[in-house]
Amino acid sequence: MTRSADSHTVDSGTVYADVVLPLALAQTYTYSVPEEYVGGLREGQRVEVQFSRNKHYAGIVRRLHGTPPGFKTRPILSVIDVEPLLTRQQLELWDWMADYYCCTLGEVMTAGLPSHLKMASETIITLGPLFSDDIPDLNEDEYLVVEALTLQSELSLKDIRDILQRKTVYPVIRSLLDRHIILPKENFVDPYKALEVKCVRFGPACRTEAERIAAFDLVARSEKQTAVLLEYMQYSRTQPYVRRADLSKRTGASDAVLKAMVKKEIFEFYDREISRIGGEEAVAEPGPLSPQQVEALGAVRGFHAEGKAALLHGVTGSGKTRVYLELMQEVINAGRQVLYLLPEIALTGQIIKRLQRVLGDRIMVYHSRLNNMERVEIWKAVLSGKTSVVGPRSALFLPFTQLGLVVVDEEHDPSFKQHDPNPRYNGRDVALYLARQHGARALLGSATPSLESWENARSGKYRLVTMTERFGGTALPEIVVADSRETDEKGSHHPFFTPTLLTAMRQTIERGEQVILFQNRRGFAPVYFCPTCEWTVECLNCDVSLTYHKFQHRLRCHCCGYATPPPEHCPACGEVQLKLSGTGTEKIEDELKIFLPEARIARMDLDTTRGKHALGKLIDQFEVGELDILVGTQMVTKGLDFERVGLVGVISADQLLRFPDFRADERAFQLMLQVAGRAGRRDRQGRVVIQAHEGSHPVLTDVLAADYDNFIQREARNRQQHRFPPYGRMIRIQLRHPRRATAEEGAKLLGKWLAHALGDRLEGPFEPSVARLRTYYLQDMVIRYSAAPAEGQRVKEIIRRASAQLATQKGLSGVRIVVDVDPY
Template identity: 45%
Template sequence: MEKKYADIVLPVPLPRLFTYSIPDEFAGTTAPGRRVVVSFGKRRLMSGVVFALHNNAPREYDTKAILSVLDDNEVVTQDQLALWEWIAAYYQCTVGEVYKAALPSGLKLESETRLYLNKDYEEVTDLPPRAYALINYLADNKYCTLDKAAVVTELKNVYPLVKRLIEAGIVLVNEEMTASYRPKTEQALVLHPKHRNEDALRDFFDSLGRAPKQLELLMTFVSQCGGVDKAIEGQRVLRRQLLAAVDGGSGAVAELIKKEGLAVEDVQVDRLGSFNGKIADVNPLSAVQVQALAEIRAGFEDGKPVLLHGVTSSGKTELYIHLIEETISKGRQALYLLPEIALTTQITNRLRSHFGDKLGVYHSRFSDGERVEVWKDMLTEGRFSVILGVRSSIFLPFRDLGLIIVDEEHDPSFKQYDPAPRYNARDVALLMARRASCNILLGTATPSIESYYHARSGMYHLVELTQRHEGIQLPLIEVVNTQEAKRRKLMQSHFSPRLLELVTKALENKEQVILFQNRRGFAPYLECSVCAWVPRCIHCDVSMTYHKHTESLVCHYCGYTETVRTRCGACGSPSLRTVGFGTQKVEEEIKVLFPEARVGRMDYDTTRGSKGYEKLISSFEKGELDILVGTQMVTKGLDFDRVSLVGILNADSMLNSPDFRAFERGFQMMAQVSGRAGRKNKRGRVVLQTSDPEHPVIRFVVSNEFKGFYEYHIAEREMFRYPPYYRLISLTVKHRDRKILQEASAFLGDVLKSGLGNRVLGPQEPPVSRIRDYFLQKILIKVERTASPSKTKEFIQSCIDQTVSKEPWKYVSVIADVDPM
């Protein structure tokens, strides 16, 4: 019989699949998409996913056998495997890296090397002293891991010592696979087998005549089972549900179990909960929305992606709901992608009221168990017809995808920056739609330059909503010249008189205010007023951000933290002062200026917990907060009825960064946050503070002229060879030694230029040239859209391989970022 082999995807950043032989015992159960356990390296076990089966033994190495097959059915579909392969090829990473990003942690097994003490070992006289520390630890504990052994022995490299102890027979090794996902179980109560007939049950009831609480509880149990017949058939009732129905019933339950009236069983329960409310009908559309819906359908019939460009509060979400309803009525699935977890909080409640338990939510703040259960539901044709989620939702195993909605399609949060794969979920969704022959709708009030270009050139079908729902006017935007106000000494800290006047008026009218500052922390940095010394991170070439609430300096690149110094590190002067301002400082100062106002802050520091977003948004929605201070999180698609005023505190910071997308991002953020004002009942106001009121982008924001901004900016993109006219590939070269890095990056730049010429820019140091103790160099490659992407990437990879294969540079890292944001 011909030997069978399987190509396995393993979670390692190596540019190939690994071939293993299939033992006869697994011949019938090994199939693409199933997880298997294999040995990788000398003693390491790994779980991987079968990619393909074949009869070809590899020539380069002897195959090992698959050790175990973990699944009876596929965990990853064929469509998903094909998508993984495409993502790896397009974004210049490995399929193993895609596997690590795609599969929930709960479905990935981890190999844990455990060390045990051999109770019968013979004494050895020449052991190093630190060996006894490990032996004594193992004598007092059942086992320890290799990481723990390093701690116990205080050795950076504990492997030689462990190897010595194993060879001496003192320590035993057991390599075990541990699964991080465990089904959630609860205690349930069931009628004891000895009472599962009517006569026996009747007699048991009669025996409880002198125990009224037990009798009450047993009657409630039978009722919750659905009647006597169901109870006799073995219907279970969750213990907590029964106790919730009978006050003080815990003692009675214990007695009934003791008397063998009820028995206890552990049952698997759903982590995701269920919807108990009333399903609402979809709302009727306005005439403008009906027209837009007809145009969207026309675009779908042409087989094109549709770009819905609708001003803020124009009713785009209502159109999405109608399209989802149409899709699931045909038995197909819908994916609703959002850029931020914060947005899922509001949208979930809105969609749940229409789709109930058909809606599944999927994002990284869910526990492993919750994400695994959504994944498994999608595999087994379960209850979810609609998935609402962030970028990782594209990896779910959809059965029959009929519609993808990418809301806020312009948002850079759809791009994963680190680690690989550095994919853009919007662009991957476009590919998924093409492969699955499903409809895709990109919606936004401020389209990305690339998407609008594709719509204008006919690649996408363009639909526009130019007015707000129910005729609400767009907010009135007032520009305040902060430079002039500072010259006249009218500014109160970072607030202009006009902004403070309108905040006062809004609070008097019981209305709400949003203040936008796109920098978290208290101040960007501290500075010595004597010698201008600035505290910097010891691991990164960047100043430390001051966080006043914790009296700490924090590096926002690596997370390094130190307590605030009282004296200058250079001259010893105590004259340290804060420079600039972040959301913490805005929050503190606004509380001083408006002591009666209830102030909340939405930034990364206040939303770390799984419920952080939800609590803040819920409090603001209910009117429990008067003023919300926030970073870019508050700009995106949130819908608050009572917000009448938005203050943009520092527009200049968004327009002056060294990035070709700075104007686009600045316009988008200012337009989006302005759209939070006056969404219901009355026209809102926006105060935009800037030192350059005549800046072209500011003028386009004030007049809400996206088309004008596009025409102004697209000419620059073409002139300087940026997207959408060219594709970009960014290479980041890293090493701990600056000299080695410079030599390697210079060589890499030269070999790239030998084939790509002036398409290659660099190498050069980025603005932050050291992060986490690694020095950095950047190389930017601009490639015409007419060039073959695959051939270009093959050439780039060959240049990278040629560089890092040389002995002096073998530890240099080169990270490719395709379509960088």
């Protein structure tokens, strides 16, 4: 096995395949293609290959060629797919992502394929050559295994666990293996199974219309059978197939009645394969476009005709989605596919209802909360070219064959960035590359475009389309800043709610309207400490404090998931009156129940939306008015459309503005303006109350005036002055190791090499604010360079060479190097 050579045309002789394996390997591996597969094997097909002594993997054929690797290769063991699973464009996209984001093809493969398409080997046990019927000295467990193997030729480890009724079976297996009584066999298992339902259809006695009429004579003595036959004949006229369960439910007949009719050959049972995916069948025409939407639509069409991507900058509630929908209809009606990209799963439920109301089952939703079977079926539907997709960034990896339009909604959102694991890509940027690959139109949309997109529009790379009015003439919400130190009439001060916000909430609920409260921190309180000696409960694996979750009565790390019960006393000084500090969504919800006991309150954060359908149910409850107040994290800021929301409250703007990040002002402005847009979405003006200590902060001034232009121009000047993106590029390199000294030694050595090649473009190494994460000590360094593509390639090649060299140093091979391109 070796790294593949350059592309060659295969004319004759041995054929070789460069195979991508689902491992973080720096290269593809070359295997020989057995003669029986030559001619039928193509790029993009999955093949079973052996890698290392006992491991089998499903790899993807990246390239076929006739260039020998220089030494004897292993053969491909089997071809899994009849047709390629990936398209040529997908493989090229994988190559580009691996190169641009400094990761491996195997890591891109792991991120891109549904888990049921990434097959793994399962150890199968068979009888060995030394087996005989009179083997002595078998203990009871060994005898049970051998006896089972004489009855069936193969057993999986799970089968053996079930037979022995114990979890630990390796000692038994090892004993039998050592005596060669059994042998392991690597058997490849495809976990995907089609979904089948039990159905009913006419049997041999009812093939013709005359036979079906005569069948009533066969059931004349049974009222139940007659009723079933009548119902089936009527129901089957409107349905493509009839389920046994549905027929029994509609007629009240037992399964015995149906079996009796099968015996008479009137019916027969069969299993039908059905799709796990699908949309609403009823398709409705969308409402008429407003003059502003007509104008925006015409401008976008014109820019697309020029071959330019368009940036649609429309205030919240201006009707951007309606413009997207019109363009999507045009593309789908022309027989091409659409990818509608959203930053969060939280948005897909509400958006998909609106899209499927118009597009029906021609568009499907794809995201990580679908089960693996559903994801495989959507994959195959997209590969066939017959369906379009709405989903978060993972939808970028689907095998589009007729892509005509890519829409990136809320393009500014940081959730488009994948932070861990590799590939650490930005979904917005990959979407634009994907559109360019397929020759598809690209449309970005946001009420608060990112500085990168604003600069691209200003420089002419994109074309800018603006929508300055809300649909239907609804006024933008009234925004006020409430001083967090404000007191009530009695002079008392509450740490979470100002009198202004409390009064506004009461008035809003009395009018029959709803409230959204935004707090960008989940849990009850982020710090649990001793007031005497200031000891703080910290994570065992990370250098962060544990967050207290009252509902679970647990302290939990939001970085690694470690959880523990709260201590009863301080281990340092023995103090038993430990205290909580800070505020999370759970605490806000708890306090609201005291001040507004009659209000119906719910939380929308990671803790309350973990289940597959939990988020959708919560949104539905709020949408139909079953809740008065929704407390949430960033989930509540992102494009949700609720017509009854009259008030939005931002609990603490200071937390957003003081974040140690050069993008802090931009993110704070975007979050506050986006969450403000949830108020007054229909025929009434909404109100927004922002609680802050620094009411005169320039960002708050721009939020109050909803002045995007002033904010973005000031932010652009600041970024230009310090050469921050988009006026320069950045790469963050992080070194991780379980020992602090080793991490520091590796960082110093790598930093020395990089500084020699890059000079003052390298900053660091330095210890980040969270110095230990998931038991690993961290060392960071940042490289800044110009936006020229050639410069980026040169810097990345220097990083690759230096990283490879560090791995060869004695004692440092275990240092993990994480390269994050465009990290923030």
